[in-house]
Amino acid sequence: MNPIQAPAWAELLRHADHARGTHLRELFREDPQRVQRYSADGAGIHLDYSKNRVNDVTMAQLVALAKQTGVEAQRDAMFSGEAINNTEHRAVLHTALRNLGDAPVLVDGRDVLPEIRSERARLYAFARRVRDGQWLGHTGQTITDVVNIGIGGSDLGPLMVCEALKPVADGPRVHFVSNVDGAAIQQALRGLDPARTLFVIASKTFTTIETLTNARTARQWLVDAAGNESAVARHFVAVSTNRDKVTEFGIDADNMFGFWDWVGGRYSLWSAIGLPIVLSLGPDRFDELLAGAYDMDQHFRTTPLAENLPVILALLGVWYVDFLGSRSHVIAPYNNVLHRLPAFLQQLDMESNGKSVRRDGARVEYATGPVIWGEPGINGQHAYFQLLHQGTALIPVDFILALRQPNVLPGHHRTLMASCFAQSAALARGKTADEVRAELSARGMSGDELEAAIPHRVFGGNRPSNTLVLDELNPRTLGALLALYEHKVFVQGAIWGLNSFDQWGVELGKQLASGIEKVLAGETDASAYDSSTQALIERAIHAQQG
């Protein structure tokens, strides 16, 4: 249903006027139980959402909106393998990849679980051979380095997880190359020994130009060093759904690990696309990652909406975007190993819900996916947080913190935790002119100097945030955290009536690039393009000639 026709939508519009006039300071002052009331737990993750501009009426109406827009039925349709990706006529079953249950999951009447499990067993067997030193390079040496070549969904997930769990990595070193800029692969290969390097070519379609260009360069690098083509079989494996293209590229089908068209690229780290994770951390830890995601899947499927973590996060997001005019949302992980999480979530959220037509093709009459951005929080405090505290825009923040992590150094973690808690408190309560005046007078400032200083030092506060706390950062809690965000994005898409699982918006640029590449190669002229684009092409051609 169109969400603006839901009775709760009109209620929320009315209620938003009241909410605009209420400050988080007051909400905390009025209700000593606020944090208990607005906290929830699931799959090892604690969510404190009390620093949001909501009260019981807001939450009840938001939950009503979820019900009225059919979130539960849409969720069940996804888990049961219905073709909810309606523009590509595909089921959406990344959840089947981590399903540890026994009940069959049917796609076109066929249970996909046996196939998933047997492909994972092949993947694990291969990874064990590499990790145990049984899989040897062409000169009989063990593999010390793995280079994953892929982009978008075939890069961001495995890269982020490998970084997050690096402190417990015990396999070969993993490197990631995504950008077609030759500098990327040159830098990755520098210092690597071809005889001990394994390339994973990760591409669902195996037609992606950036990935194939990098893969060809890597292949040449290996063949040049080895002196023969036959070395390729010991140093190249592929992860793809396209067997024909993989063999055409020259990778033996025995060295290919498959997945299925019902796994979207940005939801694919749980499939064979996770190979770098398995190589770096081992099958047992990958199993834990899957188990954590499965925990969250169960939570999402069975917990009442008002206590359901992904639903709560989604509803709060809809509240700010559609009722309080927010256009962006910050992801601020505090543990440094989560430094690629914002980039991963940027794709997950923006490629899924950055859309302006509904699944039936009708144009939306309301705002949808916000801009997602961020960087590790503690670094952000010395950079972009200024705008969060005193800028003109309303930008909710997700603070993410693991209380324990491997190899904590004395004197470091306490500062990290204190900063995280301090920032959300500062955003919520702010600092009034009276407080600034008292502080500055106590320091001896007075008169005009004091009055002139005040406006610059006032913090309006009332800036919302969620705090997501993991007791410990490990594969299981990480799996749960990622599944939490996947489902948050799902719920928002369901409310907004979007198909969150296609990405037609990335196609036009690709189409034009292939034409422009022909112009740059001198094969056609530039007359099909606007004058700006023609001038840029001209400039590039001159630079190449010069």
Ligand code: G6Q
């Ligand atoms: C993700 C997108 C996109 C995709 C890349 C790589 O959901 O579809 O980011 O993952 O374009 O595609 P291939 O894996 O087919 O190379």
